[in-house]
Amino acid sequence: MKLSESEENYIKSIYNLQEKTEKVNTNSLANFLNTSPASITDMLKKLKIKKLLEYKKYYGFRLNEAGNNEALKIIRRHRLWEYFLVTKLGMEWEKVHDIAEELEHVSSPDLINKLDIYLGKPKIDPHGDPIPDEKGKIIELKQKALKNWPLKRNAIVSSVSNQTPEMMEMLNHYGIAIGSQIKILKAFEFDGSLQIKIARNPDCIISGQAAKNIFVYDN
Amino acid sequence: MKLSESEENYIKSIYNLQEKTEKVNTNSLANFLNTSPASITDMLKKLKIKKLLEYKKYYGFRLNEAGNNEALKIIRRHRLWEYFLVTKLGMEWEKVHDIAEELEHVSSPDLINKLDIYLGKPKIDPHGDPIPDEKGKIIELKQKALKNWPLKRNAIVSSVSNQTPEMMEMLNHYGIAIGSQIKILKAFEFDGSLQIKIARNPDCIISGQAAKNIFVYDN
DNA sequence: AAATAAATTTAGACAAATCTAAAAAATAAT
């Protein structure tokens, strides 16, 4: 299936949004992509004609099997490039997303499989997100949001679901990165904020908001 | 200067064509880009408005200083990616052009400079063409077309100006690659064909056509 | 110097991707 850059961006965004909600709605996708709701409706029609989408007017939408497969291919390219930019070119993980957003649209399968081999078939991208393999398979992570992690149990930071520059700035400030050792010392019921210890740094407090977006796994 | 993918392709093509002729004409660019002459005229107007082109209606055109600088940036990206694809991903040099044709449009300067450093600031791409540096400077090659090379003088194949799949197929057949040792044993005036010796292979004959497109330099 | 041929540009159309403003449908509030 030959897709335009725009179609690919829409598909990938729908994939991301449908992870969190059953049906994706027009406004949230418009908001996510910074376009007007009218543009979304236009594109939904195209994607439905291409049989990539389940879409009933006014009642939300969702990628079908074929759509999901396309999304996984794009995500694979995106995350492999991010991995390349960080591990080979030495770019910072906060800065690679926008470049990968462009590189992901170069769609030669030969290129991507050779890149994959060259990188050593990595399973996780620099933000802790899983990289689909050539068949679209993603590894199952036994990670949890930090806010659901038990008190005083060691954890490793595995990913961050909110990858805005603002989030990255804050994580840098705290010295939190993928792979950091982390432990919750105290949880405040009032606002969900957490007193945590990161590696050998002094204790600090992070907001409930942040705690929802930081994912960790055992030891 | 922010340029569309299409504008970039036109600029790069004009740059290539103006190497060979004083003024570039509409039809040759249309032919080169596989578009209609009318499309060329449309784009020329845009590039003139953007002050990248010297263009007098009906009398041909040429990039100006600004246009040449843009072209060199695009060519730098294209050739660095080709170099990457061959030296890092192990792709064959006949196959990298089309992929680089897409990658060249990802225009983050930070990306390209880091890629350049990562590759060791190469000066020549896999087809023997020079790679512009960050300032747009290209090394001067003292190479000549094989058809102009003296008889029985050793030479190294440095580049191939015609990079069609057909040409590549033929070069592979003869065992000619960038870096090959080559010597002309006899030149046939009638059709410009050459009897040559490549490395330690048996003698062979190549056409005048081929001899125009293979470039070599001293030992 | 006309007439003919070739090259180039213009005119007008179309597809893709976007927008704003208005209409329609679904949802929530009285």
Next chain:
DNA sequence: ATTATTTTTTAGATTTGTCTAAATTTATTT
């Protein structure tokens, strides 16, 4: 059950890049 609000879709434009066919300009022949 109406009314009001929110969400979504449609209608109609716009921009970019392309096309074909016709008109114009330049170059080449007689």
